Amino acid sequence: MKRISIYFFLLSLFVQAGSFPGAVGTIGSDTLSKDDPAFVAWASGNLNPVYGTGVDEIWKTPRKAFGKATTDGSDIVCLGNGGQIVMTFPRPIRDGSGPDFAVFENGFSNTFLELAFVEVSSDGVNFYRFPNRSEGSTAVGAFGTVDATNLSGLAGKYRLGFGTPFDLAALAGEALLDRQNVRFVRIVDIIGNGTVLDSVGRPIYDPTPTTGSGGFDLEAIGVIHQNEDVFRIVRSEPVNGVFQLAWESNPGSIYRIETTTDLAVWTSLGTVTAAPTLGVTAQALSLDGAAKRFWRVVWLE
Ligand SMILES: [Ca+2]
Ligand SMILES: [Ca+2]
Incomplete structure (x- = not known):
């Protein structure tokens, strides 16, 4: 039983x-x-x-x-x-x-x-x-x-x-x-x-x-899994005399914009706080008359 x-x-x-x-x-x-x-x-x-x-x-x-x-x-x-x-x-x-x-x-x-x-x-x-x-x-x-x-x-x-x-x-x-x-x-x-x-x-x-x-x-x-890879630039083009730059950004993060004309010496243009509610941050940058100019975005913390 x-x-x-x-x-x-x-x-x-x-x-x-x-x-x-x-x-x-x-x-x-x-x-x-x-x-x-x-x-x-x-x-x-x-x-x-x-x-x-x-x-x-x-x-x-x-x-x-x-x-x-x-x-x-x-x-x-x-x-x-x-x-x-x-x-x-x-x-x-x-x-x-x-x-x-x-x-x-x-x-x-x-x-x-x-x-x-x-x-x-x-x-x-x-x-x-x-x-x-x-x-x-x-x-x-x-x-x-x-x-x-x-x-x-x-x-x-x-x-x-x-x-x-x-x-x-x-x-x-x-x-x-x-x-x-x-x-x-x-x-x-x-x-x-x-x-x-x-x-x-x-x-x-x-x-x-x-x-x-x-x-x-x-x-x-x-x-558990976080992405530590390089983030992507989603826009980089001159429009009406201004360079439009946008990148995939993480809320709460801070980025530094840098520029150069010779790809050797980079100059900081200052820091930018990520867009707080979106996954992309955009900036309009001066072209300042240089024949050729490059920009890059550096992820600080
Ligand atoms: Ca708690
Ligand atoms: Ca998974």
Whole structure:
């Protein structure tokens, strides 16, 4: 008899589990600890957040999502219900082998999971959402539970100190996304009452309603693969007596413009701060009557 009861117990576990990797500490979980040596950089800036409902002023500090992930559940920016934020990085994220970055939330258990969509952009204009799935089929109360095995492609799947990985390869084929130069990551809170749908049109459920620090609490974003290659010049031409120069730039970075007439001695024309919301910075430079002149852009930090 004892053997039979064990059999049924295992069967019921198998039947209940969803299709995707499970909670921290379970076999097959794809989470990354904040201390994983795979992380080479962390989010370092943000664009203006759009806060949703149910978030107190004390949680509206985007700076707390900069830098390395912590074990401090209050070291977060709270998006509010339906809110969103765009984060920037020291260098572009690139698509290497396997996951390329991970998003950290401050969930206090393996089952209190507040969820968000993750969208990326190279140019700061065109954003692409990671394909996502939520297989949960019942509404979750304010302090209800969410099963990680039901979730894929959504941030917030793991508790404080453990990131949810994202692989840019999932967005192959998007014409206006340069997967080797992802400069912006947008986190979009999901109102988990079933009105917001996953990639295949199924309702997404997470703890609802939440107040005070409602919605997704962004703790950090860790980068696994970053692009340290030479960046590209996208425009270099004289127009109406002015030389128009534009290059792919990373928000938060500083560049020095240099010029020469003989390719031997370069003279600085000063420094330029990257365009804060776009992936390209443009400058109009004086031609100053030289028969031949060259310019170059040097990436400082
Ligand atoms: Ca990848
Ligand atoms: Ca933090």
